[in-house]
Amino acid sequence: MDRTTKIDFNCDLGEGLNNEHLLMPYISSCNIACGGHAGSPQIIDKVISLALSHNVKIGVHPSYPDKENFGRVVxxxxxxxxQGSLKNQLQLFKERAAMQDATIHHVKPHGALYNLIAVDEEKATLVSKVVQQVFEDVKLYVPFNSKIEKVAKDFGIEIVYEAFADRNYNDDLTLVSRSEPNATITDKEKVVAHVKRMFHESKVKTVQDNEREMKADTFCLHGDNEKAIEILKNLHREFLSY
Structure with missing residues (x-):
């Protein structure tokens, strides 16, 4: 990302919280659930329409087909x-987007699948193959220094480095497990400090109190964070001139 341009914030949407209309004014890209962990054709249509009206880049958010565990279990x-499940999810989204003449900007896997392809080359290859089977030209949101980053590049898929504004990191750049009490950051000022370090210094402070290199072109704020609206409004104010 050109650091002279506005910082890019994204949110995972269409997950049943019905807060998209509150989040959309403060983000510039979104990842819309497509039936795996959440979502339905009707919800997809609604969120795509909202994204178009707010000029927000539209992304697909596929996952393990597991609504019971919200896609957070392998x-x-x-x-x-x-492969079949992911292809069906992407194809469904592609069809719904076409009905509104919407451009699909990117794909961002969700939850357990996102974390798995960061460390598992075989599954990263599977996801890359499915993306190429369904889409001719989309970007892939990936974590820095991950298996999926390297595999996607080999496939010729354009990558966008993503970091998490409201999640803590371990020394190996994996996300702190949601089973841990410090997995999520809910204090708006701590989120700002977290993002500023990654954006300006290309570093992240880990829960082990070390600094690690971190590249990020887009920053995700989870829509289901209990302070999501408050945090996003604060980020928007802090980075308005970027």
Whole structure:
């Protein structure tokens, strides 16, 4: 990202919280659930329409087909089963977007799948193949220094480095498990400090109190963060001139 331009904030949307209309004015890209962990054709249509009206870049947010666990558990599936599910999710979204003549900007896997492809080259390859099967030209949101970053580049898929504004990191740049009490950052000023360090210094302070290199072109704020609206408004004020 050109550091002279506005900082890019994204949110995971269409996940059943019905807060998209509150979040949309403060973000510049979004990731819309497509039926795996959440979402339906009707919700997809609604969120795409909102994104178009706010000039927000539209992304697909596929996951393990697991609404019970909100896509946050690695399922025991064969590669063929996972490939089929992801392809169906992406195809559904592609069809709904076409109905509104909406451009799909990117794909960002969700939850357990996102974390898995960061460290598992085989699953990263599977996801990259599915993306290329469904889309001719989309970007892929990926964590810095991950397996999916390297695999996607080999596939010729344009990557966008993503970091999390409201999540803490370990020394190996994995996200702190949601089972830990310090996984999520809910204090708006701590979120600002977290983002500023990554944006200006390309570094992140880990929960082990070390600094690690971190590249980020877009910063995610989870829509289900209990302070999401308050945090986003504060980020918007802090970075308005960027």
């Amino acid at each position: 399922l025991e599936m064969t590669d063929l089963e996972l």
